[in-house]
Amino acid sequence: MKESPSTISEQDKENQLIDKLIGNDDLAYEILVRQYSARMYAVARRFFTSDDDAQEALQKAFIQVFKKISTFNKDSSLMTWLHRITVNEALMIIRQKKRQNTLPLESFTQHYNEHGERTVFSDNSEQSLMEGLGHNIEALFEKNETKFSLNELIYQLPEKYCNVLLLRDIQEISTKETANIIGISEASVKTQLHRARLLLKSILEQKDKDRLEDNWKVN
Incomplete structure (x- = not known):
């Protein structure tokens, strides 16, 4: 039938x-x-x-x-x-x-080596940064009342960090699926995400510092 x-x-x-x-x-x-x-x-x-x-x-x-x-x-x-x-x-x-994007990254990336590893933080200060950053990038921007565009800052990251941060923290794709999309191991995804978050926080801190300095000049 x-x-x-x-x-x-x-x-x-x-x-x-x-x-x-x-x-x-x-x-x-x-x-x-x-x-x-x-x-x-x-x-x-x-x-x-x-x-x-x-x-x-x-x-x-x-x-x-x-x-x-x-x-x-x-x-x-x-x-x-x-x-x-x-x-x-x-x-x-x-x-x-x-x-x-013509905005230079040298001032933000000069403290990272060719492997994307932070070279000026001790283990304790790096851990402190991660605790301050948390697991939600959106929350960081909200917490600091930052007016910078999240996407604008992410686009400034080195390509491999930009990709993994968009997939994991913005798109909320699993580590396994992110690894499949990018073509790297799950361990590499975790490592790159960790470094991407640190670098993004560094960029944000630099912008906040610049904004404060500008306010001092105005006043």
């Missing part, structure tokens, strides 16, 4: 859609966009303050989906795959913007 449409599982429907996408079915492309664009946009939007940037990431993500659909493993989740592609495209845009 032929299986009725009502008994077809969601996984079967997904596989059928993928088969049609691989076959360049125009209707299948429309269905994909209609079913997944909102969720993919939500992923992209969390990386940007600008809707235009999020829309750009979404459009580029769909282009990559259409190009790479034949490589999709049906044993995996389609939404997870789409999520990963969207994140990658968002990070690409961020890297492009970072290259256009």
Whole structure:
């Protein structure tokens, strides 16, 4: 007896859609966009303050989906795959913007060696910094009543730290998934996240110091 449409599982429907996408079915492309664009946009939007940037990431993500659909493993989740592609495209845009950013980082990075390790903190002071930073970057900015754009500061970080901080602290992606997206070990994700938080705090402290000095000059 032929299986009725009502008994077809969601996984079967997904596989059928993928088969049609691989076959360049125009209707299948429309269905994909209609079913997944909102969720993919939500992923992209969390990386940007600008809707235009999020829309750009979404459009580029769909282009990559259409190009790479034949490589999709049906044993995996389609939404997870789409999520990963969207994140990658968002990070690409961020890297492009970072290259256009003319604000120098020398004053912030001079105390880090070529491995991204802080060279002027003792273990105790580093631990103190981490305790002050906590596990939520947003909370740090709120606590210090800082008016600087969070994204603006993150974009100033070296690329590998920028990526891992966006994925873990802003996008709230798991360590395991972050490792898969970036292509590094989970241990490296944890190490880079630790250093990224320290460097971000250093940048914030420098900006606060500069602001105080400016206030003294005015007064």
